[in-house]
Amino acid sequence: MDVPKTGFSFDLCRRNEMLTKKGLKSPGYLKTGTTIVGLIFENGVILGADTRATEGPIVADKNCEKIHYMAPNIYCCGAGTAADTEAVTDNISSQLKLHRYHTGRESRVVTALTLLKSHLFRYQGHVSAALVLGGVDVTGPHLHTIYPHGSTDTLPFATMGSGSLAAMAIFESEYREGLTREEGVNLVTKAICSGIFNDLGSGSNVDVCVIEKGKKEYLRNHLTPNPRTYISSKGYTFSKKTEVLLTKITPLKELVDVVQVGGGDAMEE
Amino acid sequence: MILRWILYYHQKEILRGLIEYPYVTGTSIIGIKYKDGILMAADMGGSYGSTIRYKSVERLKQVGKHSLIGASGEISDFQEILKYLDELILHDNMWDDGNSLGPKEVHNYLTRVMYNRRNKFDPLWNSLVIGGVKNGQKYLGSVSMIGVHYEDDHLATGFGNHLARPILREEWREDLSFEEGVKLLEKCMRNLLYRDRSAVNKLQIAKITEEGLTVSQPYSLKTFWNFAAFQNPTVGATGSW
Numbered sequence: 001m002d003v004p005k006t007g008f009s010f011d012l013c014r015r016n017e018m019l020t021k022k023g024l025k026s027p028g029y030l031k032t033g034t035t036i037v038g039l040i041f042e043n044g045v046i047l048g049a050d051t052r053a054t055e056g057p058i059v060a061d062k063n064c065e066k067i068h069y070m071a072p073n074i075y076c077c078g079a080g081t082a083a084d085t086e087a088v089t090d091n092i093s094s095q096l097k098l099h100r101y102h103t104g105r106e107s108r109v110v111t112a113l114t115l116l117k118s119h120l121f122r123y124q125g126h127v128s129a130a131l132v133l134g135g136v137d138v139t140g141p142h143l144h145t146i147y148p149h150g151s152t153d154t155l156p157f158a159t160m161g162s163g164s165l166a167a168m169a170i171f172e173s174e175y176r177e178g179l180t181r182e183e184g185v186n187l188v189t190k191a192i193c194s195g196i197f198n199d200l201g202s203g204s205n206v207d208v209c210v211i212e213k214g215k216k217e218y219l220r221n222h223l224t225p226n227p228r229t230y231i232s233s234k235g236y237t238f239s240k241k242t243e244v245l246l247t248k249i250t251p252l253k254e255l256v257d258v259v260q261v262g263g264g265d266a267m268e269e
Numbered sequence: 270m271i272l273r274w275i276l277y278y279h280q281k282e283i284l285r286g287l288i289e290y291p292y293v294t295g296t297s298i299i300g301i302k303y304k305d306g307i308l309m310a311a312d313m314g315g316s317y318g319s320t321i322r323y324k325s326v327e328r329l330k331q332v333g334k335h336s337l338i339g340a341s342g343e344i345s346d347f348q349e350i351l352k353y354l355d356e357l358i359l360h361d362n363m364w365d366d367g368n369s370l371g372p373k374e375v376h377n378y379l380t381r382v383m384y385n386r387r388n389k390f391d392p393l394w395n396s397l398v399i400g401g402v403k404n405g406q407k408y409l410g411s412v413s414m415i416g417v418h419y420e421d422d423h424l425a426t427g428f429g430n431h432l433a434r435p436i437l438r439e440e441w442r443e444d445l446s447f448e449e450g451v452k453l454l455e456k457c458m459r460n461l462l463y464r465d466r467s468a469v470n471k472l473q474i475a476k477i478t479e480e481g482l483t484v485s486q487p488y489s490l491k492t493f494w495n496f497a498a499f500q501n502p503t504v505g506a507t508g509s510w
Contacts, residue, residue: 040498143498156498165431165464172460173436177497194435 013126035163035195035202036066036077038132039175040156041184044141044212045134048188049077050163050196051221052203059203065220067209071096071107073216074135075209076116079161080148081128088129092116109135109142113152121150130160136211163195163202170194181210189223196225291343291394293317295328296467297429298339299457300398301441302407302422303450306478307400309339310454312461313487314469321469329475329484333358336372336401337477338379341426342414343394350393353382372401376410376418384416396426402479425457428465433457447476459490 033054038047053061068076068089074096078085092115096107113133120127131146145158157175159167170191179187188208195202206223210216293315300309315323328347329339332354340347357378361370370378376399386392392414400409410420423437436457445453451474462468470492475484 154498154502156496166435168464169432169435169457169460170439172463173456190439194439198435198438 033199033201034066034079034161035159035167035192035199036079036132036161037159037167037171037188037191037195038077038134038143038145038157039171039179039184039188040134040141040143041179041181043181044136044210045143046181046184046188047075047077047132047134047209047211048192049207050192050202051205051207052196052201053082054201062204063221065207067207067218069093070112070133071100071135073137073211074107074109074112074133075211075216075218076112076134077132077160079130079132084127084129085131088116088119088127089131092119106137107135108137108139109133109144113142113144113146116146117150117152120146120148125149132158132160134211136213141211159191159195161195161202163199166194166198167191181212185210185219185222193223193225289392289394291346293322293344294394294467295326295341295344295347296465297425297427297433297461298328298341298396298398299429299433299437299454300339300400300409300411300424301437301445301450301453302400302409302443303445303447305447306402306407306476307337307409308447308450308454309337309398309400309475309477310458310472311339311341311475312458312469312472314467314471315344316467319466321467324469324471325487327473327484329473331482331484332375332399332401333361334369334481335403335477336370336375336399337475337482338375339398339400339426339475341396346393346395350379350382350395350397354379371403371406372399372408372410373403375399375401376408376412376420379412380416380418383412383414383418387415398424398426401477405479428461428468429457432460432464436460455490459492462490462492 033052034050036049038045047067049066051063051066052059053064066077068078068085070076070089070093076089078089092112095115096112099111100107112135116131116133120129125148128148130148133146134143143155143158145153145155145160156177157171159171170187174187185208189206192206196204196206204226205221208219208222210219295315296312298309298311300307309329311328313325313327314321315326326344328341329337330351332338338354340350354375358370379397379399383393394414396414397412402408408420409422409424410418411424411426412418423441425433425437440453454474458472462470470489471487472490473485473487475482
């Protein structure tokens with residue numbers, strides 16, 4: 001039985017380059033054109049992200065989730081090609097879970113870091129994922145950035161994505177060590193808002209995730225500074241001529257037995 | 270002999286249409302309106318590609334009685350622009366009619382110059398900021414190498430567009446005092462110093478009001494590098510760098 005060749009096959013890359021040279025327009029990617037940030041505060045790590053996913057000049061998703069779950073104590077923000085960030089964080093998250101079963105211990109941030117950077121390096125930058133990885137483990141709070149080619153940095157505060165300069169301007173002028181939780185969340189929100197309002201690739205809402213020793217808080221849509229301006233005051237409903245067939249609703253639960261499995265952690269996304 | 274003469278007089282026309290590259294460049298300029306007039310900041314670096322070749326380039330200059338110009342981009346083109354402006358002010362003075370060109374007029378003149386050069390595929394590779402006060406009216410405008418021009422309460426060129434503008438949009442107010450204005454400019458310049466590779470830590474701040482122009486002596490900003498994470502980045506996390 002033929003053992004499949006391991007590693008990435010670069011054959012098609014040569015073909016694609018040849019076709020592009022001949023004039024073929026390669027299909028576009030769904031990029032997250034993003035602002036993602038992270039900072040270390042007195043008790044842990046705070047991550048932040050905007051919620052706009054772009055496909056060229058079009059906003060494909062107004063409210064996507066860019067803060068990905070890696071482990072109960074580790075989260076990862078992703079910028080770049082949406083499929084790549086989603087796939088790579090999902091993959092490493094599964095590997096971490098298996099590792100937790102094997103060792104019987106809480107995952108460490110360096111483990112996630114090493115798994116991610118080896119994966120990205122092996123694909124030589126073709127996996128277009130730029131990540132901000134943050135978490136709190138037994139050795140303390142950690143914050144890292146990971147670039148598509150596989151290099152990493154360890155930083156007290158970090159920004160990535162197209163809005164990174166706008167967010168970094170806020171961090172460089174206002175970050176201090178030993179921020180409280182409230183100050184940290186406010187600074188992260190301010191930096192993401194700077195990205196949302198000054199960068200065209202970022203927009204919509206602010207997601208925040210606070211990770212401390214032993215607990216974490218995922219604040220989805222912590223701030224929504226871009227509400228719909230003009231909403232019909234009457235609301236939306238059916239026209240008067242619509243024929244009403246039934247007004248009794250039969251809940252499906254009565255016919256089927258629904259069993260709840262596990263705690264809140266199972267299959268968390 | 271004749272060939273050399275032809276080349277000498279028609280060099281510009283022969284070479285026109287070819288792409289130009291900037292050689293010695295200045296980085297960002299930041300300008301803001303404040304209570305009494307205009308404040309502008311620029312560092313004194315002249316980069317030659319990735320080398321910082323010159324460290325005492327004055328990129329903020331006076332134009333006539335009422336205006337101040339700051340330039341980023343090719344330094345030789347800036348010197349050429351100063352020559353044009355010199356001629357402009359000279360002719361204005363020769364009229365001897367008690368009127369003098371204000372910042373709005375200088376801005377308009379430069380816009381025409383930049384746009385016409387761009388149309389001939391022979392641009393002056395600069396982004397300019399013109400500020401001044403005339404008859405109590407504050408004016409702050411910008412022109413780019415392709416002739417894009419507009420005026421605003423706060424402006425930035427080059428990297429300043431990405432790093433300084435978010436801060437200015439958040440923190441600029443109509444009634445900034447001189448000290449507050451300088452603090453705001455220094456905040457932006459410090460940011461640029463950290464994150465723009467062609468920035469140097471030697472800057473000048475120019476102030477122009479109804480009374481006149483003053484350009485400060487060159488000075489340096491204090492920077493902070495003592496974050497705990499910078500001292501020993503991989504403590505407790507061996508396996509990263």
